[in-house]
Each structure stands twice: as C-alpha cells, then as structure tokens.
Amino acid sequence: MDFNILRTARAVLNVTDLEASKKFYVDALGFIETETVEDRIYLRGLEEHTHHSLVLQKAETPSVEVISYKVYAEDQLQALAKLFAEKGLDVTWVEEGEQHAVGRSLRVQDVSGLPVEFFAKMETVERMLQRYDLYKGAKVQRIDHFNCMVQDVQKAYDFYIEELGFACSEYTATEKDEIWAAWLHRKPSVHDVAFMNGKGPRLHHIGFWLSDPMSLINACDVLASMGYTKNIERGPGRHGLSNAFFLYLRDPDGHRIELYNGDYLTSDPDFKPIKWDINDSRRQTFWGHEAPDSWFNEASEVLNIHSGEPVALEDGKLKQRKPTFVI
CATH class of the missing domain: 3.10.180.10 (2,3-Dihydroxybiphenyl 1,2-Dioxygenase, domain 1)
Structure with a gap:
C-alpha cells in the first residue's frame, strides 16, 4: 500500500x-x-x-x-x-x-x-504524563478506539481489511458463521475501530485509555460525588472480547464515552483472530451481567461531510458470507 x-x-x-x-x-x-x-x-x-x-x-x-x-x-x-x-x-x-x-x-x-x-500533521504540546499534580477524575491518558454501528458489518470489514490495511483481532459470529461484529486495528492493540451490527451509520462510542483499572473505580466515585450517577450507563466490568476493563458513560448530550484499560498486544504476524459465539454471554461482559437496552439501541448521529446534514439511517443486516481473515 x-x-x-x-x-x-x-x-x-x-x-x-x-x-x-x-x-x-x-x-x-x-x-x-x-x-x-x-x-x-x-x-x-x-x-x-x-x-x-x-x-x-x-x-x-x-x-x-x-x-x-x-x-x-x-x-x-x-x-x-x-x-x-x-x-x-x-x-x-x-x-x-x-x-x-x-x-x-x-x-x-x-x-x-x-x-x-x-x-498526518497536528501541532504538538507539552505531554502531561508526569504532571501528577494535574491528575484528577478518570485521569484519561489517550484516545484508543472508535466503535461504530453500521448496516452491513461484512461490507465495512472487507473494505477496512482489504483496502485500508487493517487487521482483525476478535469477532463475533452467528450460528451461520456470519460476522455480527468485528474489532480491527492498525496499532498493535485490540482495535482502532470496531463495527457492530445495528441501525447505522452511527458512532456508538469513543474509547479512551486509562492507566489502570482503579482509575475506572475512581472515576465512578468522582462522577457520583459530582451528581453524574445517571451518566454512568454500564460497568465497571471486564469484557470477554478484548479482555479489557470498561466503563460506559453518557456525556451531557448523550454521546457515549468508554473508559478502557487492559487489552493485549496484537503485533505478532502469526496472531490469529479470536472468534466469539453470539450466544456466549461472556463476550460482552466476561462476568456475565447484561448490558442495558440503551447500549444496543442508542448512538450518536453522524453528519455528511459535504452537506453537513445528518446521514440517513438504515437497519443492520447480515450477509451470507464467511469471513476471510487477514493478519
């Protein structure tokens, strides 16, 4: 490429x-x-x-x-x-x-x-990593990934793998071995973007990396003390997919933010994508508790880059094709 x-x-x-x-x-x-x-x-x-x-x-x-x-x-x-x-x-x-x-x-x-x-270019500024005197709240370290709801996961998967050079780390498959969701990466972690089946196109959430799991717990305490209990949508918990600790929040406008820590390295050329059965309850939350309905149904509207108008939504669907993985 x-x-x-x-x-x-x-x-x-x-x-x-x-x-x-x-x-x-x-x-x-x-x-x-x-x-x-x-x-x-x-x-x-x-x-x-x-x-x-x-x-x-x-x-x-x-x-x-x-x-x-x-x-x-x-x-x-x-x-x-x-x-x-x-x-x-x-x-x-x-x-x-x-x-x-x-x-x-x-x-x-x-x-x-x-x-x-x-x-390719963005202005650089002072890195605050060791300015521990400035740490507060969730102590967000860096942006990690996007998760997007799309009408056709297979179509998105094929384009990002075959044309843009992404690789797959994990995926969810139905009983017919159709892709329900896929986690794709460029950096050597679990994902830079995930695609999930649903009414789309919409942005489901932006994931931000935290330094340790206790930062998620501390974030909950800070949010609660500031009156943001209703903004805590899901978690804390551990995903089966990605193995990461997670906490899902909704900002004042409803945009979903994931606080995220603890996934793994995917840089080896012989790494094989991990398959999860759609009926395995541990894939969403390894400890077994279910996500709320809002997590499946609600997401942020996206705009057309040319007109600035909202992009029309379509219901998700599955294609009768088995995935071919590129490492």
Whole structure:
C-alpha cells in the first residue's frame, strides 16, 4: 500500500452546551483543556503530545462531525484520495489553516456512510504524563478506539481489511458463521475501530485509555460525588472480547464515552483472530451481567461531510458470507 494508517487520532463532536460539556470532560473525567477557540474546546489525555484528541464544538443539536485517523506522512493522503476515487467515494480536502492545529486533511464518507478523516500533521504540546499534580477524575491518558454501528458489518470489514490495511483481532459470529461484529486495528492493540451490527451509520462510542483499572473505580466515585450517577450507563466490568476493563458513560448530550484499560498486544504476524459465539454471554461482559437496552439501541448521529446534514439511517443486516481473515 502507498499509505500507512497509524492509529485512531481524534473525534469532533457537536454539543449543545460548552460549559456543561467542559464540566463533564475536564472537571469530572480529567481531560486536559489544551485551549478554547471561539466555540470549540480542544481536549487531550495526559500522555498525549498532540494538540488534541477530542474537539467539542457548539451546535444546536448533538452529532458527530468526523472521526479521524493519523497517517504516517502527508503525501500519503493523495494515495488515499486515489483509492477512494477508484471506489466511487467522493472526498473533500480541508487545507492547512482551515481548521485549528491540524494540517491538511482528507475527509470521506466511507462505505458505511461514516464521516472519516485522515491527516498526518497536528501541532504538538507539552505531554502531561508526569504532571501528577494535574491528575484528577478518570485521569484519561489517550484516545484508543472508535466503535461504530453500521448496516452491513461484512461490507465495512472487507473494505477496512482489504483496502485500508487493517487487521482483525476478535469477532463475533452467528450460528451461520456470519460476522455480527468485528474489532480491527492498525496499532498493535485490540482495535482502532470496531463495527457492530445495528441501525447505522452511527458512532456508538469513543474509547479512551486509562492507566489502570482503579482509575475506572475512581472515576465512578468522582462522577457520583459530582451528581453524574445517571451518566454512568454500564460497568465497571471486564469484557470477554478484548479482555479489557470498561466503563460506559453518557456525556451531557448523550454521546457515549468508554473508559478502557487492559487489552493485549496484537503485533505478532502469526496472531490469529479470536472468534466469539453470539450466544456466549461472556463476550460482552466476561462476568456475565447484561448490558442495558440503551447500549444496543442508542448512538450518536453522524453528519455528511459535504452537506453537513445528518446521514440517513438504515437497519443492520447480515450477509451470507464467511469471513476471510487477514493478519
């Protein structure tokens, strides 16, 4: 391939009340506020040296403007543009200087209808990893992954594996061996993006890495003490899929955030994807307790990169094909 996608990099969320969002993300969860510019708050985790991994921008209704991946070099964006053009996917360019702190970027509505961005350059800032005096709340360290609801998981899987160079770490299969959900990665962890069957395209959640499981517990205590008990949707618990500790939260606009720790290395070339049966209750929560209905039914609306309008939703469906895995 003429491009190298490195990792999940940032998300741009539309929120209705910047002050309420700042209180939740900065005061309760412990994100670092890099800066606020006009109606946008730029946030990062404690170990991140890039300007931000999350943008909160004022809007009338909550939605997702774009989810982003970092590539190795800026000249690789043109190769990605060529690929998307060959697949009949229209791209749009955001030139350097048109968005704060980020260099030239390429945006595209991917095969599932998700608004996806690729960029190579972002301003760097001081890493706060050893500024322990600034640690508070969940002590968020870095962005880790996206989880997306899509109409056709197999279609998304095929494109990201065969065309974008992702690899599969784990997947859920039905009794007919159809893919129900898949965890795909570029960095050597369990996933940079997961696709789950459901009404989509929608962003189900953004996962942020924490330094240890106790940070999840501490986050619950801080959230409760600040009056955010209703924002705790699911967990703490341990996933079967990924083996990670998790806590799912809903921000003041309903965007879902996962606090995440404890998955494993996937860099070995002989690593084989792990299959989970859809009827195995341990795949969602290894300890057996069920997720609430909201976790399956609710997710964030995504926008069209060209029009800025919400993307129409379709119900999820399964394809009668068995997965072919690429390591």
